[in-house]
Amino acid sequence: MELGILGPLVVSDPRGVRMPQAPKQRQLLALLVANANHVVTVGECVEELWDGAPPASAVQTLQTYVMKLRKSLPPEPDGSTRIHTRDQGYVFRTRPGELDLERYETEVRAARAAAAGGADELAAARFAAALRIWRGEALEGLALGPVLRTTLVGVTESRLGVLEQRIEADLRLGRHHELLGELRMLTARHTGHENLAAQFMVAFYRCGRQADALAAFQRLRAVLTEQLGVEPSPRMNRLHHAVLTTDPVLDPPRRSAAPMALDLADAPIRRAS
Structure with missing residues (x-):
């Protein structure tokens, strides 16, 4: 499966796009993917979707959204769902290399290691490769609630920091x-x-x-x-x-x-x- 948050939300597999059309379901999916392999609590989901003004039926509605998302996503190889219920919340499970944020962070770590070792040609190339993974602003075009906005602050700041480090490597290379x-x-x-x-x-x-x-x-x-x-x-x-x-x-x-x-x-x- 291909998963992306470094640009417009991407959730697809060889059979096609797997994103729901309903705005709040798409927003919930983005929240879970942006926090892949980590628990997002029910409270965080409610806060994201209704921004401090949830309806009385918020938890039940959230459960319905999760059920629909589970049905829309292909199962894992063992037949289990991608979205697991854990510790009063939900976890979106990914496999290595599926999420663009993970690939970006891998490139950044390699680039910083190269820079620390004085290998500026390699560092500049790896920093540039990390930046090419971005397809636009994070979750561009998606309505963001308070939880996603907070989540994306660090991701966005990281992009600018990596750009600075790539420029530094290029300056060192003349x-x-x-x-x-x-x-x-x-x-x-x-x-x-x-x-x-x-x-x-x-x-x-x-x-x-x-x-x-x-x-x-x-x-x-x-x-x-x-x-x-x-x-x-x-x-x-x-x-x-x-x-x-x-x-x-x-x-x-x-x-x-x-x-x-x-x-x-x-x-x-x-x-x-």
């Missing part, structure tokens, strides 16, 4: 020219994100565009001060000073074990004698 367009788009979308701004500054600087690197800092500072009432962090200010003084610490790396973009601000400033 791919700053190739990164400018992507970083321009990302910093426009995440205007107050310091690490993305730092990566943009470093990429600009290594392309010989010191003025653009300084302008990127000023745009970040304007957003932070005007919208949040805070100044850039000390690390960003040190990075800004390094760009101003053309500190050699910002030069393209000669080996893959180079520091992360924002960490460059922590390196000692080298002054001309």
Whole structure:
């Protein structure tokens, strides 16, 4: 079976799509798949489906939804249902490799291990492979209740973090020219994100565009001060000073074990004698 939450909900097998048409049944199925192999309590199901205002018949209605979902899904090889009743709740059982979130997390672990070992070519490739598993926003197009929204916060944050780590690996590999367009788009979308701004500054600087690197800092500072009432962090200010003084610490790396973009601000400033 193919199961996916990293984009529109996918539940299918070789015989076709297995998703119900009824919105609340589809929402319940998404909740169970997003928490595959873990118990989702009856209370969590009710909260997700009725968002704090359940009808008196909520538990009975939930049981009906679960019954219909069980009938719509193909059985496991031993003939048992995919949805098991456990500990005052339900568990959607999956097998290894069926769920896109599991495949994504496997790629991310491999990428981080490669990065920790200094294998930046492999790390960049595995981070990129993890990101390609995404087909859009998590559960795109589905009405989300409070439980699913909370569940997806960490998944969505992980995607951005993995993207940052892939860019860091590319910077260590000297791919700053190739990164400018992507970083321009990302910093426009995440205007107050310091690490993305730092990566943009470093990429600009290594392309010989010191003025653009300084302008990127000023745009970040304007957003932070005007919208949040805070100044850039000390690390960003040190990075800004390094760009101003053309500190050699910002030069393209000669080996893959180079520091992360924002960490460059922590390196000692080298002054001309």
